[in-house]
Amino acid sequence: MHHHHKHCDELFADAEAAAAEKDWAHAKMSLGAFHGDLETHFRTEEEVLFPAFEAATGMTGGPTQMMRYEHAQMRELVARMEEAMREQDGEAFAGDAETLLILMQQHNMKEENILYPMIDRSLAGQAGSLGPVLRERLASA
């Protein structure tokens, strides 16, 4: 999961730089790839990881709900960036990109520093069964 975060960053940076140079064709390609990756990542978490965590800990209203909520915020921002791209509005694109970047980064850090360790601890017994599922889903990105 951690490596997958870094890969998303790369595509994001590419799209942002292209938009700053008004190279919209390039921006469209990078943003498209980024969006696809982000969705895969979100869905893997929402459909595999979070339910497993919730089942193991019995916590359904806590950390995972917050993570789901942030996923929704990020999806909304990506949609806005796509709209700005269609309208070739560099200013709006940069503003949303800036917000998305920080939201995404602090979300990743929380996942990596807090949620994943919690998941590792509560899922210690199941690591064998969950790992391959996660890998396979991320590889299909």
Add this chain to the structure above:
Amino acid sequence: MHPNLSFEQAPPISVPFRFFLTAPLFGIAAGLLLLWQGGEMLSSRWMPAALAATHLLVVGFMLQAMCGALLQFVPVAAGGNIWRPRLVAGIVHPLLLVAAGLLVAAFLSYRPALFLGAAHLFVAALGVFCIVVGAAVWRTPAQGPTIVALRIAMIGLLVTVALGATLATGLASGAQWPLLALTDIHAGWGLGGWGLVLLAGVSYFVVPMFQLTPAYPAWLARGVPLLLMLVLILWTLQLLGFPAEIRMAILFAGLAVAGAFAVQTLRLQFRRRRKVKDATLLFFRTAMVCLLVIVASALLFAAVPQFGQDARAPVWLGVLALVGVFVTAINGMLYKIVPFLNWLHLQRLGGMTVLPPTMNQMLAERRMRQQLYAHLAALVLLLAAVWFPLLARPAGLAFALDCLWLAANLVTAVRVYRDFRDRIRAAA
């Protein structure tokens, strides 16, 4: 509709913002003090007005900004639960404000009662702060170098305040204590153990995050706070009295650690994946370059006694550390934190239906850049004024305007927040 923030107890926005909006006011005061006092103030570190200005920056600007940031950062980024943040901010913020005022007045007047009053208030305010935030960073389930740094920084703050209060009491009572050594130890813990360790811990988190750089190497990230603490423990032993050469060696060990952190930060920024350059990046780079200039200057002062023995040499280092490193880095950080917190809180207030303005609409990149240039101009003038006293008054004025500009930019962002919040409420 609203998420259950069970492990992300973000405090109300007013908690950090009261600190952030107060910080630049102390910078304005420091600039005005220099404008009023003129060149003599920078002639030695022991000038009463220089001590007053130092503390306007350290217990005014720095401490306000850093305490506010910690109340936000610890729960959100470090997973630590802060006990009743609104109440803690409500106690700590006004106490710090009054305490800083008393301490500055004490330096300017040398009235014992003011020193004692300041010492008591600081111990009360920071005692509460250290217990609450310390408990949160000790009990967090999160791990990693940032957490280690936060813990060490809290120790650094405690030691600094204890020594500061001791010094203040000593000055008030005229006791025959080794005030000189105590001052150097206090300054070391304050700038190194509290300021730099906290800056490093937060950098591990935000440098990769804002600019998409690779992470700090684990050995360095863990090593910097731990080594700085070790160096400071040795530095404290100078109370037992040891030869000047050993004292010098310890000082340079500390500077080497600081330099390694600065070099690594610059290298990471050089290898960043994000190509867009923003104001915060430039502020941060300036801060790291200043840190390296401190190391280079200290080497020069040691090598050429003719410079090193000049009473202005420590003032030069002080301006670089306080204005060049800390005020600059904090200024850059505020430009990310304030618009982002605005956005986050508005987003929660409006739910998914109302989209808040983007970060750039809250505070335009152009305005941050302009203030950056004002800040660089003020910094250069201040550094020049150390050696050319005629420049002191213009430098003081420039720094006051620089901080006023920062305050104005922050207020603009908060206004956008308020307007939008009121619109959401009116629509609801």
